Every structure is written in structure tokens, then in C-alpha cells.
Amino acid sequence: MCSKYHALNQIIASILVNSIYAMINYPVVLINTLLAPLSLLIIVTFASHGTLLPIAAEGAIIMNVISSGTSLQGDLSHLKNDMKVQEMIVSSPTGAGIYVTGMAISELVYSIPTLSVLVILNIIFVKVTYLAGLYICMDVGVVFIFSTSLGFLLSTFSSDIVESWAFSGILSPLLATIPPVYYPISYIPYPYRYLAYLSPTTYAAEIAQSAAGLVYISYVNLILAWGILISVTFFVLFIAITRSRWVDV
Amino acid sequence: MHIEVKKISKIYENNKYALKGISLDIDANGVFSIIGKNGAGKTTLVRILATQLMPTSGYAKINGYDLLTESKKIRRFIAAVPQEARTIPWLTPIQTVLSYLMWRGYSYSEAKEKAKDSLRMLNLEDIENKKTRKLSGGQKRKVIVATILASDATLIFLDEPTTGLDYLSRKELWNLLYTMKKDRLIILTTHYLEEAENLGDTICILNKGRVVDMGTILELRKKIKYSYCMKVFSNDFKISNLDGYIKRVSSNEIQIFTSGKYVYDIANRLISEKIRFTFQEVSLTNIFEFLLEDDIDVQ
Numbered sequence: 001m002c003s004k005y006h007a008l009n010q011i012i013a014s015i016l017v018n019s020i021y022a023m024i025n026y027p028v029v030l031i032n033t034l035l036a037p038l039s040l041l042i043i044v045t046f047a048s049h050g051t052l053l054p055i056a057a058e059g060a061i062i063m064n065v066i067s068s069g070t071s072l073q074g075d076l077s078h079l080k081n082d083m084k085v086q087e088m089i090v091s092s093p094t095g096a097g098i099y100v101t102g103m104a105i106s107e108l109v110y111s112i113p114t115l116s117v118l119v120i121l122n123i124i125f126v127k128v129t130y131l132a133g134l135y136i137c138m139d140v141g142v143v144f145i146f147s148t149s150l151g152f153l154l155s156t157f158s159s160d161i162v163e164s165w166a167f168s169g170i171l172s173p174l175l176a177t178i179p180p181v182y183y184p185i186s187y188i189p190y191p192y193r194y195l196a197y198l199s200p201t202t203y204a205a206e207i208a209q210s211a212a213g214l215v216y217i218s219y220v221n222l223i224l225a226w227g228i229l230i231s232v233t234f235f236v237l238f239i240a241i242t243r244s245r246w247v248d249v
Numbered sequence: 250m251h252i253e254v255k256k257i258s259k260i261y262e263n264n265k266y267a268l269k270g271i272s273l274d275i276d277a278n279g280v281f282s283i284i285g286k287n288g289a290g291k292t293t294l295v296r297i298l299a300t301q302l303m304p305t306s307g308y309a310k311i312n313g314y315d316l317l318t319e320s321k322k323i324r325r326f327i328a329a330v331p332q333e334a335r336t337i338p339w340l341t342p343i344q345t346v347l348s349y350l351m352w353r354g355y356s357y358s359e360a361k362e363k364a365k366d367s368l369r370m371l372n373l374e375d376i377e378n379k380k381t382r383k384l385s386g387g388q389k390r391k392v393i394v395a396t397i398l399a400s401d402a403t404l405i406f407l408d409e410p411t412t413g414l415d416y417l418s419r420k421e422l423w424n425l426l427y428t429m430k431k432d433r434l435i436i437l438t439t440h441y442l443e444e445a446e447n448l449g450d451t452i453c454i455l456n457k458g459r460v461v462d463m464g465t466i467l468e469l470r471k472k473i474k475y476s477y478c479m480k481v482f483s484n485d486f487k488i489s490n491l492d493g494y495i496k497r498v499s500s501n502e503i504q505i506f507t508s509g510k511y512v513y514d515i516a517n518r519l520i521s522e523k524i525r526f527t528f529q530e531v532s533l534t535n536i537f538e539f540l541l542e543d544d545i546d547v548q
Binding site for chain 2: 006010012013014016017021022025026079082084085087088089090091092093094095099247248249
């Protein structure tokens with residue numbers, strides 16, 4: 001491929017615009033990304049007299065990754081609807097896949113300071129083997145693909161920033177705050193436990209908690225959790241690829 | 250650059266026709282100005298040609314590439330500035346241009362060099378490190394144009410690029426477009442008819458989703474019967490046996506559209522009656538009004 005159309009440069013452009021330059025020009029955004037996962041972590045830790053700290057520390061990473069998806073949705077909508085950047089990108093050699101990949105990575109780059117703090121907390125309070133750590137990273141990686149696919153899909157349908165804020169406001173509590181991400185599912189009384197299983201993050205949290213030895217899940221349930229998490233992720237990814245609107249109709 | 254458009258139509262979801270079987274054949278560099286009233290279909294046409302919007306029917310080819318099936322190839326040599334494009338407020342001008350060029354595939358170092366050159370050409374180098382949210386409206390618009398100028402695109406779509414700019418800023422952009430159009434095709438939509446007339450090598454008049462007329466300003470002048478427009482500043486000037494149109498603009502101004510032969514006679518009469526007047530060849534504004542307005546008094 002001609003260097004002029006090099007995909008890496010196009011991905012770097014998205015990362016520069018959506019994270020690096022924002023952090024350089026407005027360092028205050030670093031505090032913004034840190035506060036949401038840390039505040040819930042602190043509340044759950046204090047409310048449980050410290051007993052739930054390891055689970056909450058793992059949950060904070062999952063919430064952070066979900067936040068990447070909701071932020072992606074907001075950022076893409078903002079760039080598309082308010083600045084018409086997406087239209088300029090459409091009429092350029094950058095394709096939808098490259099643009100969204102770059103923007104999704106930019107959300108990760110944006111949350112590097114937060115992730116660093118959370119990883120340190122996890123190393124201190126959730127003692128896992130390297131293998132289990134890798135296993136949890138895979139779990140978090142699938143959640144990242146799920147949340148960013150959902151974010152991209154919704155961004156292509158939002159017509160203005162108010163709608164985009166509404167999507168973010170709905171997604172965050174439904175996927176990260178209410179489901180048992182910061183605490184074990186056993187804390188939820190039975191009739192409501194079934195509702196918790198409607199959120200894919202419940203499965204992701206169970207997988208991470210069991211890998212760290214914080215809760216016990218049978219192999220059957222573990223396989224089921226992976227199966228559902230991966231299926232939902234592929235389904236959302238498929239819908240995002242096939243139904244999202246890069247070119248208006 | 251060659252654009253061939255055949256019977257392109259666009260119907261939006263609310264069953265509103267935006268374009269009704271538009272056909273065009275553009276085969277040259279320069280500026281192709283599209284003018285028309287609000288809702289004429291200018292932006293829809295530009296968005297379709299810039300591969301941002303799917304037509305409902307019809308087809309188009311750009312440099313031989315099919316708009317619907319080969320849009321990826323087309324996107325390598327096109328660039329577009331949408332009507333409501335804004336600068337990203339948290340970026341500086343240099344960061345804005347640089348990142349757009351990287352989206353077009355340039356490496357960081359190449360993009361930075363080109364971005365600096367482009368900003369220099371638009372006299373924006375003094376503010377290249379200032380956040381764009383702190384710039385004036387004209388400066389922001391120039392930054393957006395700088396991104397396109399810096400690119401290697403040979404087909405550029407500018408949808409009302411000077412809307413909201415003061416006269417001097419517009420003139421500055423016009424000068425830039427004069428330079429840019431030498432080796433590129435610029436498709437320009439505008440509400441400023443003076444802009445379309447000054448810049449447009451070809452002018453296309455759209456109305457209600459159809460091409461009303463198209464050609465150079467000289468060709469368009471020939472489309473209307475009368476080649477001169479006289480402005481007469483009087484509230485009681487009467488004329489009979491005129492071969493032309495009279496249009497009342499205000500209580501003390503009328504416009505007389507007539508041929509060169511009559512201009513001389515009318516001018517003599519106006520001089521003898523000491524009535525103030527001007528005359529000139531019909532402008533694009535006059536042509537536009539003739540072609541689109543129904544409220545012209547015919548004598």
C-alpha cells in the first residue's frame with residue numbers, strides 16, 4: 001500500500017485528536033477520567049469495611065473499559081454532529097474501520113492514567129498469577145470490544161449531542177453501575193439476580209472475580225459466561241459493522 | 250478532472266424530493282459554482298458527489314470511477330468541507346491541519362511540514378499554536394480551508410465556505426481559491442452570487458432539485474433576452490414603448506432590463522430629466538432573479 005494511505009498514520013491521527021492533544025491542551029481532563037471509577041471504588045470499599053476492595057478494584061477496570069465505549073459514542077457523535085469531522089473523514093482515504101479503531105484506541109490512551117492507578121491497586125489488593133492476569137486482560141479486552149462496538153453503533157444513529165448525552169447517561173448505569181461489577185452477584189436477592197444477567201458486564205465481572213479467586217463459579221457456569229459474553233460481543237460488533245451508517249442514506 | 254452525473258435523484262425519508270434527475274458533465278479544472286435558493290438541492294448534490302450520501306437513483310462517475318461501487322478509489326483524491334464544518338475547539342490550527350493530513354495518510358513529519366506551509370499561505374502562522382476556540386469566526390473558517398489546501402486532493406467540495414465571513418475575509422479566501430483552482434476542480438456552493446460570478450468558471454443554477462441552467466457567465470448572459478440592467482433612482486419615471494422589463498426595487502428605484510440599443514436612448518432621456526441612474530451588463534444576480542423569480546413586472 002502506498003505510504004500516503006498508510007492505515008497506521010490514520011489511526012495515529014484519531015489518537016492525536018481525541019486523546020493526546022486533548023490531554024496536552026486541557027490537562028484537567030485527566031482528573032475527569034479518574035474520578036468516576038475511583039469514586040465508586042471508594043464508596044463500595046468504605047460501605048463494605050474494606051472486604052469488597054479486591055472485587056471493586058477489578059470492577060473499576062471493567063467500568064473504565066465500559067466508559068471507553070460510552071465516551072467513544074459521545075466523542076464520535078460530537079465530532080460528527082457538531083463539527084462535521086466525520087463528513088470530512090468520509091470524503092478522505094480513511095475508511096470507517098480505521099477511523100473507529102483509531103478512535104477506540106484513543107479512548108484507551110485517554111484513560112491510561114486511570115488504568116495505571118487501577119492496575120496498581122489491582123496488583124496490590126488482587127493478588128493473581130501472571131496467567132490469571134492475562135486471563136483477566138482477555139476478559140477486559142472482550143468487554144472493550146463490546147463497549148466500543150456499541151458506542152460506534154449508537155454514535156452513527158445519534159443526530160445531536162443531546163441524544164448522545166442521553167445514550168451515555170443510559171449506558172453507563174445499565175452496564176457498569178447497577179450490574180454486579182463492583183460487588184459479587186450473590187449480594188443481589190434472587191428475583192433481581194436474573195435481571196443482572198441481562199447485562200454482559202455481569203458475566204465479565206464473574207469471569208474476572210473467579211480468575212482472581214474472589215468468588216467461586218462452576219466450570220459449566222464459567223463456560224456459559226464466556227459463551228454469552230463472546231456471543232453478545234460478536235452480535236453487537238456484527239450489528240455495528242453491518243447496520244451503522246458511515247455514508248448517509 | 251471529469252465528473253459525469255446521470256439522472257441523479259434523491260428522496261429523503263419524509264418523501265421529500267431533494268434532487269430530481271440531475272445530469273451534469275464537468276470536464277475541466279477550475280471552479281464549478283452551484284447556486285440556488287435555500288432547499289434547491291445544492292448541499293444534497295455536493296454530499297452525493299463527495300461520497301457522503303447515497304443517491305436514491307441515477308449514477309455518477311468521477312474520473313471514470315463509479316460513485317456507488319468505487320467510492321474508496323474516489324476518496325483518495327477528493328476532499329470536502331461541509332456547510333457546517335467547525336474547527337475542533339481543543340486543537341490548535343497546526344494540530345487541526347496536521348491531524349487531517351494524517352487522516353489522509355501522511356506521516357507525522359510530512360503532515361507537520363505541509364501544515365506549516367498551508368498556514369503560512371493563509372497568514373495564519375502567528376496563531377498556529379493558539380487554541381482554535383479562541384480564534385475569530387473568520388480565522389476558524391480559514392483554518393478549515395487550510396486543511397483542504399494542504400491536502401493532495403484534486404477534487405475539492407466547498408459547501409458555502411464563506412458564509413458568515415466579513416467582506417475582507419471573503420476576498421482573502423477568494424484569492425486563495427483563485428490560486429487553488431489552477432490545478433484542481435473546486436465544486437463550490439454559495440449564497441453569494443457575486444462570489445459565484447467572480448470565482449465560477451462554470452455556474453450551475455439549481456431550483457427545486459433541478460438544473461435550471463448552467464454555463465459560463467457569458468453563456469448565461471446570452472440565455473436572457475436583455476444584456477443590460479439600468480438602475481434608475483426616481484419614483485415617478487415612466488417609459489413607454491420599451492423593449493425590455495421594468496422591475497420596481499423600492500419606492501424610488503426601478504431596474505430596467507433592455508438591450509444595448511435602448512440603453513443609449515434611455516440614458517439620454519434620464520440625463521435630460523436630471524434623474525440619477527447607473528447601468529451595467531446584467532450580473533449573475535440579475536440572471537438568477539430572471540430565472541427564478543416570478544415577481545418581475547413585464548412590460
